Amino acid sequence: MGELLYGNEEIYIIVYCFILLWINLDYIKDYRKIKTGLGEISSDEELEVNPEGLSMVLIDLIFNFFRRWLLYILAVLITGNILVVIASVILFAISLYDVLFNYSLAKLKISNLKFYLAGLDTIYVSVFVFYLFLS
Incomplete structure (x- = not known):
């Protein structure tokens, strides 16, 4: 089993990148439907889960780690390029x-930040996959 894992790390990273691309492109494609669905919910009281609770923030942090931050870490470690570090830090901060601050339903209704992040992540992942194919 060890022989299958060692030496094939780039393939696993590329598969992970394609999964991220699929998630991001699907979110971008369905963004209007998501915004419409959010608009139909009238208040936070209608939700069964409190979006401001610590457990939801923790779930969102874990989700973002696997959706975004792990890729940023991998890209910085693999490329070692200062531009990749700067882009990764900026995307991480955003x-x-x-x-941390767009957790309530009212803020989600008016914010387009998730859409822009999905677009920027799609570009970031695409460039990183292109770099992996060239190296």
């Missing part, structure tokens, strides 16, 4: 802000 996504952390989104997790």
Whole structure:
């Protein structure tokens, strides 16, 4: 089993990147439907889960780690490029802000930050996959 894992790390990273691309592109494609669905919910009281609770913030942080931050870490470690570090830090800061401050339903209705992050992540992942294919 060890032989299958060692030496094939790039393939696993590329598969992970394609999964992230699929998630991001699907979110971008369905963004209008998501915004419409959010608009139909009238208040936070109608939700069965409190979006401001610590457990929801923790779930969102874990989700963002696997959706975004792990890729940022991998890209920085693999490329070692200062531009990748700067882009990763900026995207990390924006996504952390989104997790910590855009949690209420009212803020989600008016914010487009998740849409822009999905677009920026799609570009970031695409460039990183292109870099992996060239190296």
